[in-house]
Amino acid sequence: MTKVQLKGVRKEFGKFVAISEIDLDINSGELVALLGPSGCGKTTTLRMIAGLEVPSFGQILFDDQDVSEVPVQDRNVGMVFQRYALFPHMTVEKNVMFGLKVRGTPTEEIKHRLEEILDVVQLQQFRHRFPAQLSGGQMQRVAIARTLITNPSVLMMDEPLANLDTKLRGEMRRFIRDLQQRLNITTIFVTHDQVEAMELADRVAVIFNGKLAQYDAPDALYQRPNSIEIADFMGADNIYEAQISAGRAKTAFGELQLDQLSNPVRDGVGHVLLRAEAVDLLLEADAASENVIPGKVTGREFFGATVNYTVECNGETVTVNEQSRRMVDVGQDVWLSIQPHRIWVIQDTA
Amino acid sequence: MPTPKTTELARHRKERMWMWLQLLPVLAVLTVLFGGALVLAVMQSLGFAPWFGVNTFPDFSYFAALWGGGFFWKSLGLTLYYATISTLIALVLGTFLALALVRHFPSKSLYKYLYKLPLMIPYTVGIALAVIMLGNGGMLSRIFAFVGLIGDPSEFPQILKTHYGWGVIAVYVWKQTPFVTLTLYAVLLGVGRETEEAATILGANKMQVFFQVTLPQILPGIVSSTLIIFAFNIGAFEAPFILGGGFPDTLPVVAWRYFNDADYTLQLQGMATVVSITLIASGILYSYLALYRRYERRIGRN
Ligand SMILES: Nc1ncnc2c1ncn2[C@@H]1O[C@H](COP(=O)(O)OP(=O)(O)OP(=O)(O)O)[C@@H](O)[C@H]1O
Numbered sequence: 065m066t067k068v069q070l071k072g073v074r075k076e077f078g079k080f081v082a083i084s085e086i087d088l089d090i091n092s093g094e095l096v097a098l099l100g101p102s103g104c105g106k107t108t109t110l111r112m113i114a115g116l117e118v119p120s121f122g123q124i125l126f127d128d129q130d131v132s133e134v135p136v137q138d139r140n141v142g143m144v145f146q147r148y149a150l151f152p153h154m155t156v157e158k159n160v161m162f163g164l165k166v167r168g169t170p171t172e173e174i175k176h177r178l179e180e181i182l183d184v185v186q187l188q189q190f191r192h193r194f195p196a197q198l199s200g201g202q203m204q205r206v207a208i209a210r211t212l213i214t215n216p217s218v219l220m221m222d223e224p225l226a227n228l229d230t231k232l233r234g235e236m237r238r239f240i241r242d243l244q245q246r247l248n249i250t251t252i253f254v255t256h257d258q259v260e261a262m263e264l265a266d267r268v269a270v271i272f273n274g275k276l277a278q279y280d281a282p283d284a285l286y287q288r289p290n291s292i293e294i295a296d297f298m299g300a301d302n303i304y305e306a307q308i309s310a311g312r313a314k315t316a317f318g319e320l321q322l323d324q325l326s327n328p329v330r331d332g333v334g335h336v337l338l339r340a341e342a343v344d345l346l347l348e349a350d351a352a353s354e355n356v357i358p359g360k361v362t363g364r365e366f367f368g369a370t371v372n373y374t375v376e377c378n379g380e381t382v383t384v385n386e387q388s389r390r391m392v393d394v395g396q397d398v399w400l401s402i403q404p405h406r407i408w409v410i411q412d413t414a
Numbered sequence: 415m416p417t418p419k420t421t422e423l424a425r426h427r428k429e430r431m432w433m434w435l436q437l438l439p440v441l442a443v444l445t446v447l448f449g450g451a452l453v454l455a456v457m458q459s460l461g462f463a464p465w466f467g468v469n470t471f472p473d474f475s476y477f478a479a480l481w482g483g484g485f486f487w488k489s490l491g492l493t494l495y496y497a498t499i500s501t502l503i504a505l506v507l508g509t510f511l512a513l514a515l516v517r518h519f520p521s522k523s524l525y526k527y528l529y530k531l532p533l534m535i536p537y538t539v540g541i542a543l544a545v546i547m548l549g550n551g552g553m554l555s556r557i558f559a560f561v562g563l564i565g566d567p568s569e570f571p572q573i574l575k576t577h578y579g580w581g582v583i584a585v586y587v588w589k590q591t592p593f594v595t596l597t598l599y600a601v602l603l604g605v606g607r608e609t610e611e612a613a614t615i616l617g618a619n620k621m622q623v624f625f626q627v628t629l630p631q632i633l634p635g636i637v638s639s640t641l642i643i644f645a646f647n648i649g650a651f652e653a654p655f656i657l658g659g660g661f662p663d664t665l666p667v668v669a670w671r672y673f674n675d676a677d678y679t680l681q682l683q684g685m686a687t688v689v690s691i692t693l694i695a696s697g698i699l700y701s702y703l704a705l706y707r708r709y710e711r712r713i714g715r716n
């Protein structure tokens with residue numbers, strides 16, 4: 065249970081700037097995801113919090129105390145490495161017990177906690193194996209068990225699910241979430257998968273090129289990204305240039321009425337973001353609907369539960385996602401409709 | 415009808431024969447070069463030397479004379495003492511150096527070249543350096559006298575030509591520390607820093623990290639490098655010959671004195687010495703390896 069704060073943290077490797085400036089507040093017991101493309105500085109940020117890397121500038125605070133002078137082994141943090149970093153010469157059991165042994169925990173207590181954690185991560189039957197004899201998912205769980213057994217006050221995980229297959233990923237996600245909620249540990253985990261970040265995290269910190277681009281709850285990040293890059297990274301399909309005036313957005317395919325209450329806008333240029341699942345597909349023009357745009361279906365992708373339509377509207381393509389209760393044929397004339405409060409406008413803050 | 419299993423076996427047999435065929439040239443060279451020399455040495459030490467007009471094969475009197483004389487055991491003791499002490503010192507220094515080299519520090523690239531220098535300089539030069547530096551009247555004694563620690567260079571404590579063998583050990587260590595460093599540095603690069611970092615985060619201090627995480631992982635490198643330098647030290651001749659304390663000499667020097675004697679029949683006695691060195695060295699090295707294998711099996715490596 066520790067509050068973690070990064071204040072104006074910058075990290076340079078020689079002349080190379082890995083992190084240009086990051087401010088981050090992580091509440092006690094919160095689960096935060098660091099999300100960003102490869103090489104943006106996620107691992108570096110974790111390593112600085114752990115104390116493996118010293119920030120070039122700025123401060124890192126645990127519960128409002130500067131930890132710059134606290135050596136790594138006294139920070140009581142836990143870290144699950146991107147490549148696990150298990151001790152290859154020790155069995156699963158010895159790997160897991162290592163943290164308690166070096167801290168001089170009494171043998172009886174070590175034994176007790178070992179059994180407990182092996183049950184939690186379901187590794188009882190592999191306890192005498194060496195890391196080289198385990199699968200990726202098993203190694204992963206050893207790495208997590210080895211860290212959790214020490215009761216860290218901050219738990220960090222560097223792409224903990226990257227090397228697992230889809231089914232195991234799902235299982236491990238739920239496992240991590242349950243565990244985190246049960247133990248209520250402040251947790252920071254790194255991922256470059258936006259779905260994973262949204263599913264697991266209380267808040268997501270998006271990092272681009274060593275800068276914090278946005279730090280928000282998953283739904284806010286998804287519905288209300290503050291830049292086109294973030295919208296793009298969060299998997300948005302429909303982003304269009306627009307001219308905004310008097311609460312209306314003029315786009316290549318028509319004018320859209322905006323909802324000034326949920327999304328105050330300035331007059332001028334900007335971009336509108338239409339989430340694919342927020343757009344309704346109508347088979348005939350409906351005067352009662354708002355923001356109706358005529359178009360023609362030019363493509364269809366079937367995913368089982370949902371289906372994606374590509375709709376051509378006056379030269380622009382709009383992707384529409386709906387539940388596959390019905391099928392609309394390619395070539396059919398359709399009308400798109402979107403409610404004003406579902407439209408998000410991105411404008412430069414300048 | 416033949417089952418698939420039979421054909422598989424036949425293929426394996428063919429592959430195995432092909433493997434032996436490919437190995438044949440290497441095996442032949444090994445057998446002639448090493449096996450041949452060894453057989454000849456053993457035969458000579460047992461009294462077979464018709465070219466000297468001696469042929470009393472099989473005759474164990476040369477071994478009996480050698481092992482019966484008290485000086486042999488003293489010589490053996492000295493040989494093992496020089497070899498072991500210098501191997502241990504080189505191991506400790508080499509490990510420290512290798513650990514330092516995987517970390518970042520200023521002018522590291524310069525040190526990476528500097529430490530390899532002794533590897534390229536011949537032993538004899540090292541011995542000459544030892545004489546110049548460490549002898550009475552050598553650089554060190556003059557410096558001591560100059561700063562007034564001693565009245566005259568001749569009062570400098572005897573480092574060379576004593577049975578403590580500090581000169582011999584110094585030369586071995588000077589030459590072999592870089593070798594250990596080089597080997598362990600390569601192993602450490604392969605091991606990487608991550609397990610050490612993980613151990614630190616889990617709360618281990620520097621000693622615990624080294625002894626429980628780093629050392630077990632670099633052990634194969636430690637075993638192979640110490641094995642090589644120890645084997646060399648047991649058989650080395652120049653350094654103890656020039657820098658040693660005289661009688662009793664180390665075994666290779668004893669052997670050389672026999673070979674160099676005007677009485678050429680003593681060559682057989684020399685051969686008995688050489689064969690003894692070989693027996694003892696291989697016994698020690700074999701036990702060392704066996705011990706290490708047992709440890710590896712215990713921690714589950716195959
Ligand atoms: N020790 C170092 N020396 C120099 N540059 C480094 C060092 N460590 C990281 N970098 C650089 O800093 C940048 C950020 O690296 P980091 O490992 O934090 O990326 P990441 O976001 O974790 O990427 P990935 O998703 O691929 O793991 C990269 O461009 C990397 O090359």
Ligand SMILES: [Mg+2]
Binds near residue numbers: 106108
């Ligand atoms: Mg990374």
